[in-house]
Amino acid sequence: MKYQITFLPQNISTHAPEGTTVFNAANWAGLAIDSTCGGRGTCGKCKVQLRSGANSITEADRKFISDPELAGGWRLSCRAPIHQDSICDVPRLMTSPQAALLGYGRHVAIDPNVAKVFLELAEPTLDDQQSDLARVVAALDKEGYAAHALPDVWRALPKTVRASDWKITCVLVGDELIALEPGDTRAKMYGIALDIGTTTVVCALVNLNNGAVEAVQSALNAQAPFGADVISRVSHTMMNDDGLAVLQSRIIATINGLLDQQLSATGIARENIYEAVAVGNATMLHILLGIDPEPISVAPFIPAILESVTLPTSDLGLRTHPHARLTTLPHLGAYVGADIVAGILATGIARNKDDKFRLFIDVGTNGEIVLGSSARTLSTAAPAGPAFEGAQIKCGMRASDGAIEGVEIRDGEIHLQIIGGVVRPSGICGSGLVDIVAELVKCKLVESSGKLLRPEEARALGISEKLIARLVEENSVRAFSLGNDIVLTQPDIRALQFAKGAIAAGVQVLMQQLGVAANDLHEILLAGSFGSYINPASARTIGLVPWVDDVKKIVAVGNSAGEGAKIALLNFREREAAKRIPEFIEYVELSGRAEFNDIFTDALAFPVQES
């Protein structure tokens, strides 16, 4: 159930699910209402006037708003959930917020979940015998913050306030007061954004005062020796009593290793890292949290947790401030994980103010697909298999030095783009595979069915002899030679067909369900470490993505998962929005759908090319 809410005087409307606060809906619509407390109803700054749709008066409203104003529909927007179509007058937007350009061209205001509040407290006297805690809590309340102090803060209190002449900096993470620091330490406030891939882990060390990325680095997930994909990782936890503990310690060691390097490179102190936001697929995040992932891997595919969770980093052994918090973004389903939610956040799909349809695909072993507009959005996962990662391809390899990552055929000549600037290629990576097949389809050496022509068949079509000369046969397997012993075989083409067919079929299921045709799509966003390198035209040529009229509609958006994690780290409104994404994106389970196999079979073919 969604309601329309219109914001005046800008006259901007958006659809928001039942129960969304006006505050969050405004952010969704691109209007950041002023607030210092993080939408907890304690600072009173986010007052708006509901011209229609006002209902409940909360205790927080009562604290900040007079009775006549309440009667006039004034409410704290962060405490006002939407239960009907509403019109809202917003008097006070964040005035020139500091912003960072993140994700897919998104301006994100710097408004993190971590806050540092400098307090100059009055010394106690016989006439003012408040406890130290009450004194700090009252001073924070005056600044608009309501926070619960951790036991270690109680312990630090008496000495810290007295040793620092009653001048302290309070560190708040969400509604928790996690630390007291002597003097004014506001300048030092950092967090980390973690993108935990099955293969690669990326850590970005972010300055929470200005959004600057102080360091960003990736490392191989140290779980790699236990298998390349999530299935083999889960198997390891099932086969070994200490399997889960070992895999958990590996990913934590990976993160700590990245963090150690970044701290020593930047000179930033570990104690000034107060928060982490982690994204990744459901299996990776289950293992990170120390939760058995087994039920994710067998029907009916049930994660222990799909929800966003927060816990102390110390619970995991991450070497940050001892009371820092780690928050995960939610998953949409067992196989559409927090990395995709982060991608949705980073690309802004499903929240655009226009009503246009956008398609988001994270291409990989598991192809995650999101399709929709602000009115309705669906997601699913398609089992593409490992072809896009260069596995099970005769000359396939990962996208590393020596891999052919791009191929063009001009006037019968093959032009190769090779990673690392080397001259002699050693294999073909996923994007090269897509390119070469696309080029062969375009010059008709590969038929729509996927069949690689014999020389005589090619000649009958008048194809250049230079290309025909490259058609080879080895042990009765036909292939196309790229020179230097690199070939593309008929089975390689079949493997790619299966991979792209699975994704294309997933896309079609969603398009059918929404009644969307290819040219209704406003944008196709290709994400992930593979998707970002794919040639949009080639993706269209092989039918990995629907045949949109304008190839410019197909855009590579880079590591949208990591970008989304950064956005959630830097802006609490965006994080809250991300937490609610699963509430309004429907997860479609393909393995339960009868029509999927038929669609998949049809999707194996390459689109018939215009000549």
Next chain:
Amino acid sequence: MKYQITFLPQNISTHAPEGTTVFNAANWAGLAIDSTCGGRGTCGKCKVQLRSGANSITEADRKFISDPELAGGWRLSCRAPIHQDSICDVPRLMTSPQAALLGYGRHVAIDPNVAKVFLELAEPTLDDQQSDLARVVAALDKEGYAAHALPDVWRALPKTVRASDWKITCVLVGDELIALEPGDTRAKMYGIALDIGTTTVVCALVNLNNGAVEAVQSALNAQAPFGADVISRVSHTMMNDDGLAVLQSRIIATINGLLDQQLSATGIARENIYEAVAVGNATMLHILLGIDPEPISVAPFIPAILESVTLPTSDLGLRTHPHARLTTLPHLGAYVGADIVAGILATGIARNKDDKFRLFIDVGTNGEIVLGSSARTLSTAAPAGPAFEGAQIKCGMRASDGAIEGVEIRDGEIHLQIIGGVVRPSGICGSGLVDIVAELVKCKLVESSGKLLRPEEARALGISEKLIARLVEENSVRAFSLGNDIVLTQPDIRALQFAKGAIAAGVQVLMQQLGVAANDLHEILLAGSFGSYINPASARTIGLVPWVDDVKKIVAVGNSAGEGAKIALLNFREREAAKRIPEFIEYVELSGRAEFNDIFTDALAFPVQES
């Protein structure tokens, strides 16, 4: 600011401070409104109709109450704070709640902060892919509970639900889901109530299903070798770098020792102890929590924490369920601690439905005093010194075997009551001291000024020769012999005068402030390990308590601190009420008051006895 709230159809009124919920005010008035969720707005059972005084509609109201009902003033009483005089119709009181008789004749409903909820969950399918967590949360929501699961619960989830055929018992402490247990374990639910005295620690192991005290035991506080009183304990923390850590480990060892004995005596499993409530003076609770108590001991006497706090017992090293929670009751001031708040809870003073004045005194080294009616209540602490504990008294001793604990003079004969039934006494404990002085005052051997008469002075008044024969003098110190080398000296009498004078002066300051005369007092409640053994008539005779006309108004109420802790353990409403006690009991700091010294000087004398 207090408002009057009247409950219909019972027509019972009470005064409640601004912001008290209707739910809590009803409990205060002795009406336990039905609820299963602990007043968190999630079960919807506590619906009432506010005939006047209704205001805010909350989200929780909206969930459980229809629009016409909302318009008619129906609200969830646990979400409805009082901001004006109100009239409230209560349709549904707890139906025949199981209750226990606790404290000073209080019937306390068994309604603990711990809840065990047995769930039979539907197995997931491809059509029902909720996460395990969402499945449990939804089932709990249906039962009226909204709880946050701890990380260890996430970890236990997948295996526990599957191994127990989706039949589990959820353990909630407050709004935290701390454990999942396979099958139905509701029968096993225990907590401990801790009264942490400077000298003695009492642990009661309580069955939270029926209120039965399965075991209760006391032990010497293992901090005793570091000094008898709070000042010497604080000194130890100041003089030694590890002083606080050592004292903390001592008190925790004391508690763990008591708990171990009780568990082995009862056969109850450690894992079924889910909660602890602790009371004690501010210094003892600071040390228990590992917080520096030094600022409590020097002007302006500032505790780090006066507030009620909750933390995991594991944070302290208490050997309960690993995720059990410990809650402390709040303190009223640096020297009126949570033990007194517990006493206020146990005796029900300051919340009686009548408007009568009651005086509560915990007699000891530090005399804590509470005086008031439901309209207004004051508290203070008077520095009585160690006389009541038998210290600095020539033949003084603790109340142990051989101590004279009661004295009566009949027809010139001395009748002694000796602890342990021994024949030959070894000294005088506090209650014996009060008795012997009271008897000597009554027979006029001691003057109002405190002077012990010489034999010739006594003879002039016609006092029995049997008694005069007991007047002795040693090194020019006059004394009264009790036989067996036990004497009461003139300095002993002076010491008692100082002790009782301090308490009496404290009482007078409060009585003056409230404009209360002795005979306005409806009851005088003597509490604490000493107060409970004192002879009420003797207390009146020496002027320790105001001269009330009827000695039956003076009542010993036993260990009210321990009883209050049990009440807070067994009933969440009572606990919430206890947390708010500091909001409406004013703390009077005697050391800041000019008139105290004059009143104290006057209070040294014994009341002139009627003949």
